[in-house]
Amino acid sequence: xxxxxxxxxxxxxxxxxxxxxxxxxxxxxxxxxxxxxxxxxxxxxxxxxxxxxxxxxxxxxxxxxxxxxxxxxxxxxxxxxxxxxxxxxxxxxxxxxxxxxxxxxxxxxxxxxxxxxxxxxxxxxxxxxxxxxxxxxxxxxxxxxxxxxxxxxxxxxxxxxxxxxxxxxxxxxxxxxxxxxxxxxxxxxxxxxxxxxxxxxxxxxxxxxxxxxxxxxxxxxxxxxxxxxxxxxxxxxxxxxxxxxxxxxxxxxxxxxxxxxxxxxxxxxxxxxxxxxxxxxxxxxxxxxxxxxxxxxxxxxxxxxxxxxxxxxxxxxxxxxxxxxxxxxxxxxxxxxxxxxxxxxxxxxxxxxxxxxxxxxxxxxxxxxxxxxxxxxxxxxxxxxxxxxxxxxxxxxxxxxxxxxxxxxxxxxxxxxxxxxxxxxxxxxxxxxxxxxxxxxxxxxxxxxxxxxxxxxxxxxxxxxxxxxxxxxxxxxxxxxxxxxxxxxxxxxxxxxxxxxxxxxxxxxxxxxxxxxxxxxxxxxxxxxxxxxxxxxxxxxxxxxxxxxxxxxxxxxxxxxxxxxxxxxx
Numbered sequence: 313x314x315x316x317x318x319x320x321x322x323x324x325x326x327x328x329x330x331x332x333x334x335x336x337x338x339x340x341x342x343x344x345x346x347x348x349x350x351x352x353x354x355x356x357x358x359x360x361x362x363x364x365x366x367x368x369x370x371x372x373x374x375x376x377x378x379x380x381x382x383x384x385x386x387x388x389x390x391x392x393x394x395x396x397x398x399x400x401x402x403x404x405x406x407x408x409x410x411x412x413x414x415x416x417x418x419x420x421x422x423x424x425x426x427x428x429x430x431x432x433x434x435x436x437x438x439x440x441x442x443x444x445x446x447x448x449x450x451x452x453x454x455x456x457x458x459x460x461x462x463x464x465x466x467x468x469x470x471x472x473x474x475x476x477x478x479x480x481x482x483x484x485x486x487x488x489x490x491x492x493x494x495x496x497x498x499x500x501x502x503x504x505x506x507x508x509x510x511x512x513x514x515x516x517x518x519x520x521x522x523x524x525x526x527x528x529x530x531x532x533x534x535x536x537x538x539x540x541x542x543x544x545x546x547x548x549x550x551x552x553x554x555x556x557x558x559x560x561x562x563x564x565x566x567x568x569x570x571x572x573x574x575x576x577x578x579x580x581x582x583x584x585x586x587x588x589x590x591x592x593x594x595x596x597x598x599x600x601x602x603x604x605x606x607x608x609x610x611x612x613x614x615x616x617x618x619x620x621x622x623x624x625x626x627x628x629x630x631x632x633x634x635x636x637x638x639x640x641x642x643x644x645x646x647x648x649x650x651x652x653x654x655x656x657x658x659x660x661x662x663x664x665x666x667x668x669x670x671x672x673x674x675x676x677x678x679x680x681x682x683x684x685x686x687x688x689x690x691x692x693x694x695x696x697x698x699x700x701x702x703x704x705x706x707x708x709x710x711x712x713x714x715x716x717x718x719x720x721x722x723x724x725x726x727x728x729x730x731x732x733x734x735x736x737x738x739x740x741x742x743x744x745x746x747x748x749x750x751x752x753x754x755x756x757x758x759x760x761x762x763x764x765x766x767x768x769x770x771x772x773x774x775x776x777x778x779x780x781x782x783x784x785x786x787x788x789x790x791x792x793x794x795x796x797x798x799x800x801x802x803x804x805x806x807x808x809x810x811x812x813x814x815x816x817x818x819x820x821x822x823x824x825x826x827x828x829x830x831x832x833x834x835x836x837x838x839x840x841x842x843x844x845x846x847x848x849x850x851x852x853x854x855x856x857x858x859x860x861x862x863x864x865x866x867x868x869x870x871x872x873x874x875x876x877x878x879x880x881x882x
Contacts, residue, residue, distance in 0.1 A: 329601040336567070347375045350532070351444050355433075358440045358529045363540045367552040370537065374560050377520070377533035380444070381512045384451035388508060391456045392501070396463030397489065404642045410464070410869075411861055417457035417809035418860035419853055429522055443522045443529055450519035454813075455508035458757055458806035462504040465802045466497030468876055490619035495579040500799060502572045503764035504806075506713070507757055509564070510720030511810065513557065518817070534560075542822070558718055565714040571595035573713070580768060590706050657854050664847035673836060673851055677859045680819070680832040683747045684811045688804060691755035696800060699759045700792055703766025704774075712763075720756035732826050746830040749818035754810035758803040765799030766792070798875040805868040812860055833859075 350372075363373075399409040429446045436442035470492065478488050512519075516535035530536040534553060541549035574592040598604055661670075702712045735745050769792065777791045815834025820827070829835050833856050840848035 329597040330603045332597055333601040333604045343375055344379065347372075347379050351376065351379075351440060353440050355438055355440045355443060355529065358443065358531065361532075363530050363532060363536045365537070365540060365544065365546055365549040367549070369532075370534070370552060370556045373533050373537050374556050376531070377516055377535060378560055378564070380448050380519075380533065381451055381455075381509060381516070384448050384455055384512060385505065385509060387448070387452050388456035388459050389505070391452075392459035392463045393494070395460045396497075397467060397493065399460075400464050400467035407642070408646055411865070413457060413460060414805075414809070414861045414864045415857040416453075417806065418812050418857050419453070440529075440531070443531060446522055447519045447531055447533075451512045451516065454511045454515040454519075457809065458511070458802070459501060459504050459508055461802050461806055462500050462761070463497050465798055465872070466500055467493055468872075469798050470496055484622050487620055487622065498576045498579045499768045500761070500764040500802070502569070502576050503760045503767075504802075505572075506569050506717055507720060507760040507806075509569075510561075510717050510756065511753065513561075513721030515813075515817075557721060561718045561721055562714055565717055566592075567594050569717070570710070570713065571598065573709075580770075590710055657850060661847050661851045661854070665851060669848075670851065670855075673833060673855045676831060676833040676836050677855045679743070679830075680812065680815050680834055680856075681859055681863065683750060683815070683832065684808055687747065687751040687755075687811060688758075688808055691751055691758055691807065692800075692804065695755060695759040696762050696793075696796075699762025700766045700796060703763040703796075704769070704792075706767070709763065709767060716756060716759060716763075720753060720760070732821060732828055735828060736826065742828045743830045743832075746818060746821060746828060749821070750811050750814045750834075751807075752814075752818075754807045754814055757807035757810060758800065761799040761803030761806075762796055765796030768799075769795045794878075797871075801868060801871045801875055804871075805864060808863070808868070809860060812856055 395409060395413070399406045399413070428449060429443075432446040432449065433442040435445065474492060474496070478492050483491060516533065517539045518535075520531040520533045520535035521539060522529045522531065530539065534557060538550065538553050541553060570590070571592040571594040574590045574595045577590060598608065702708050731746065731749060734740070735742055773791070773795065777787060782791055812834075815832055816838050817834075819830040819832040819835035820838045822828075833852055837849060837852035837856070840846075840852060
């Protein structure tokens with residue numbers, strides 16, 4: 313290249329990132345339009361068509377599944393913003409919303425599908441769009457709860473000096489939300505979004521299988537491909553599905569999550585600059601591409617105007633009741649509502665079942681509780697030190713991020729052949745050796761949240777500990793464990809709820825004609841769902857919700873309160 317031509321290239325209004333930006337945008341738009349057209353077909357056509365195990369169908373199936381998970385992620389993010397903020401900022405709403413969130417995360421995905429598929433199918437009669445909405449909602453139920461918990465925990469731990477700064481600038485609640493709450497919560501929320509995306513993969517097999525009444529439909533996607541491969545005992549097809557999943561995870565890690573992690577670095581709360589900041593080629597392209605800049609600048613101005621508008625300016629008003637009277641009235645309303653819900657559930661169950669059945673389900677719930685407690689303790693002992701080590705080293709965070717996403721996304725169904733073969737060969741007890749399947753997809757909640765906490769740990773506190781010579785056991789007990797403890801509690805509570813949810817697929821496994829079952833409430837609900845026995849489904853879900861809520865109130869809520877009271881950065 314001559315000197316003159318080099319000067320022309322450097323002075324061009326476009327740069328080398330513009331071509332990549334055009335290819336990515338055009339490819340994403342074309343793929344999305346193609347997938348949406350394929351989804352909006354008559355429901356009868358989906359019911360008649362069989363899922364092909366031809367590997368050439370996998371790219372299209374992966375596109376369908378990714379779009380469903382992306383739609384569920386957007387809805388989950390909106391839910392986390394609204395639900396988490398409401399629970400954190402309203403003391404009265406918190407009394408209802410936090411226990412309700414405990415119950416929602418404990419309700420298994422099969423429980424949601426059992427009662428919501430009919431509703432979504434009725435919205436679009438005769439069209440596959442209703443089944444698609446049901447699948448998106450099912451994936452949403454595996455994504456939203458830990459994101460809401462993360463946002464709630466972050467808003468409850470906002471440093472007092474930032475809160476005072478917001479009050480001194482007289483920002484409206486709307487401005488505070490976008491100027492303080494969302495930026496402060498963003499580092500932890502992004503890691504929980506990654507975990508939610510992986511959690512969607514974990515339950516995608518169940519979410520893409522729609523069954524209600526005479527309607528039996530396997531929506532085209534990676535989840536239905538895996539289900540078909542398992543039913544056919546086709547190990548080659550299972551391997552192709554795993555390879556495709558790995559490619560998809562690497563792609564959205566590079567294009568979505570790694571840019572978000574690098575961008576969220578600007579919201580770290582510390583007085584000293586961080587060390588090696590995470591980088592992303594996609595974020596660099598977004599910032600330097602002139603073509604994307606044409607779109608980015610007006611969109612950025614619109615978002616800033618939206619976030620800084622003085623909406624919801626509080627107006628002084630005289631309350632109708634005193635605070636004490638209002639609290640008593642609200643508590644009475646909650647008690648009555650809970651009593652009414654319990655009465656309706658008991659009437660529905662009592663019409664078909666007796667007290668002996670209830671006692672039997674309580675015993676099964678105790679078995680599952682023991683499995684959950686043991687597995688969470690073991691997962692904490694393993695992944696808390698690993699997460700701290702990775703989170704404090706940005707160069708390793710970049711390497712571990714896609715690997716952890718893939719492992720978290722690994723469907724437990726694909727471990728069934730190994731588990732079944734090993735248990736049958738060694739004549740092992742399924743009640744013990746099926747238990748690890750429960751924690752395969754949920755242990756990562758702990759790892760992801762601990763990495764987020766260690767990554768957000770202020771560098772000035774690390775420097776202060778180093779200058780004071782705090783090392784060894786004292787560094788762990790006095791510095792880093794208290795620093796990441798609020799994040800660990802968020803990971804622990806969602807991992808616990810996820811383990812209860814995972815018991816549906818882990819306590820009863822199938823590989824071809826071989827069926828293994830462990831005694832537990834998950835196997836009970838799975839059997840009742842397969843038989844269409846709705847009273848037993850309701851009984852199993854109700855007992856599971858009681859176990860989860862009681863355990864969270866007795867253990868995790870007290871840890872939450874301790875973290876807010878003793879381990880908050882002032």
